[in-house]
Amino acid sequence: MGENVGREIELTVDRIAHGGIAVGRLDGRVVFVSDAIPGETVRARVSDDRKKSFWRADTVAVLEASEHRREHVWAAASLDRDPRGRVGGAEFGHIALAHQRELKRQVLAEALQRQAGLGPDDLPNPLAVDALPGDTAANGLGWRTRIRLHVDPQGRLGPMASRSHTVIPVTDAPLATPAVQAAIPFAERFTGLGTLDVLAPTVGEPRLVIGEQKPSVIREVVGEREFQLDDTGFWQVHRAAPVALTAAVQEAIDPTVFDPRADNLDLYGGVGLLAAAVADRFGPATRITSVESDERATDHASENLAEWVGASAETGRVDRWLRTLDSGASEADRARLRAATVVLDPPRSGAGGEVMQLLGRLAPAQLVYVACDPVALARDVALAAEHGYRLVGIRGLDLFPHTHHVEAVATLVRT
Ligand SMILES: C[S@@+](CC[C@H](N)C(=O)[O-])C[C@H]1O[C@@H](n2cnc3c(N)ncnc32)[C@H](O)[C@@H]1O
Numbered sequence: 001m002g003e004n005v006g007r008e009i010e011l012t013v014d015r016i017a018h019g020g021i022a023v024g025r026l027d028g029r030v031v032f033v034s035d036a037i038p039g040e041t042v043r044a045r046v047s048d049d050r051k052k053s054f055w056r057a058d059t060v061a062v063l064e065a066s067e068h069r070r071e072h073v074w075a076a077a078s079l080d081r082d083p084r085g086r087v088g089g090a091e092f093g094h095i096a097l098a099h100q101r102e103l104k105r106q107v108l109a110e111a112l113q114r115q116a117g118l119g120p121d122d123l124p125n126p127l128a129v130d131a132l133p134g135d136t137a138a139n140g141l142g143w144r145t146r147i148r149l150h151v152d153p154q155g156r157l158g159p160m161a162s163r164s165h166t167v168i169p170v171t172d173a174p175l176a177t178p179a180v181q182a183a184i185p186f187a188e189r190f191t192g193l194g195t196l197d198v199l200a201p202t203v204g205e206p207r208l209v210i211g212e213q214k215p216s217v218i219r220e221v222v223g224e225r226e227f228q229l230d231d232t233g234f235w236q237v238h239r240a241a242p243v244a245l246t247a248a249v250q251e252a253i254d255p256t257v258f259d260p261r262a263d264n265l266d267l268y269g270g271v272g273l274l275a276a277a278v279a280d281r282f283g284p285a286t287r288i289t290s291v292e293s294d295e296r297a298t299d300h301a302s303e304n305l306a307e308w309v310g311a312s313a314e315t316g317r318v319d320r321w322l323r324t325l326d327s328g329a330s331e332a333d334r335a336r337l338r339a340a341t342v343v344l345d346p347p348r349s350g351a352g353g354e355v356m357q358l359l360g361r362l363a364p365a366q367l368v369y370v371a372c373d374p375v376a377l378a379r380d381v382a383l384a385a386e387h388g389y390r391l392v393g394i395r396g397l398d399l400f401p402h403t404h405h406v407e408a409v410a411t412l413v414r415t
Helices: 097-116 178-183 241-252 273-282 295-304 318-328 331-338 352-362 374-386
Strands: 008-016 022-026 029-034 041-048 054-064 129-131 146-151 195-199 207-210 217-222 225-230 264-267 288-292 311-315 341-344 366-371 389-398 407-414
Touching: 008 029, 008 054, 008 097, 029 041, 097 129, 097 374, 097 389, 178 195, 217 241, 225 273, 225 295, 241 273, 241 366, 241 389, 241 407, 264 273, 273 288, 273 295, 273 311, 273 341, 288 295, 295 311, 318 331, 318 352, 331 352, 352 374, 366 374, 374 389, 374 407
Parallel strands: 029 054, 129 389, 264 288, 264 341, 288 311, 341 366
Antiparallel strands: 008 022, 008 041, 022 029, 041 054, 146 195, 195 207, 217 225, 366 407, 389 407
8 A cells, every 4th residue: 555646546436526626437446636626537646546446536637637637726735736835725626616606405305325325216395506796707716704824834824734733834815704814814924823813703804713713702793783702612614504594494494383482493503503593583582592512602692682581501511411300300391392493403413323323312394404514414304204204395595706615404293
């Protein structure tokens, strides 16, 4: 093993895999090829041959280009560079924007098929990945309100190379909003520091968060509403994502199933964005509890949800919190939980077996699952199906143009 690393191979790739890598075959062996588009024939340099069943390779030249190939939106990630010198974080930047969405749709469809056994005919609606407002006109640029940059040994700022811990210094960041780009101190040196976060909240000036800096409170506006949060805390990255997800969650809830007096939950709630979306849609009488492991985020959520008397925020890991709920629930509690709508927006790893099992035991009437990883979503949809939940709606959202990432909002109803 290792003797093929650096070897150049020619192959045609025919599909895109989870993670945004194209897949081809060479002498029967699967090869995962970066920076290629399904249908293309490329010359690629082998970067990893440790596994018997597959290799990894990076495109170095396109021999037969896809009609969807475009000049890369970020020169620092383009084929002109040696693969090890290409920045990560824009791995679809060489693909026409509309086709990026089609590839993301295919990845979502394949995950649902493979993990949950749901083919196109089993889905409640034709699968689509929708653009966020303004992205098509801007060619998918200028959307990142937050960016994490790393520091190289010379103190220069940049992202990591793809699948590597090597920092690639850059002088531009075209996926970032103009305000973030203007605030990035590209010319300064940060020797000895690990990371620099640059963010431009909707209220106030852009700011830098250097290394493990103490958090300070910022404000974000979503429609008519303002949210407080830490500058070090989680917030949706795309400038239009908070509004788009608010609307998507509101639309995903089946109103005929929703009961405002039930024990509704917003799991992995952050600072309460989606609990507010639910309460906004169903009115002041809505009961909903937001559950989040980061105590500071929960404190902010309590403030952000203060106008709804029935809304509250609790700190806890979702698995432990649900276990405690399950073990202590009275018959009346269980009835209110069975009538509940549960919104869940877990991190990339998904909710996982224990949380889905506990939800299965508590048996809320509907689940609205907001997912940033199609495979984790599909695996949790399969687990939910074991507990009698049926997928009744699903929609993809392109919250991360020019990357392989895709968001999905799915509705599951107890049958
Ligand atoms: C994808 S974010 C969603 C936040 C919120 N729904 C929003 O849209 O702003 C996931 C959140 O889950 C929290 N989290 C991660 N693992 C958790 C766990 N095991 N239990 C509770 N919260 C968790 C993170 O701190 C983060 O705030």
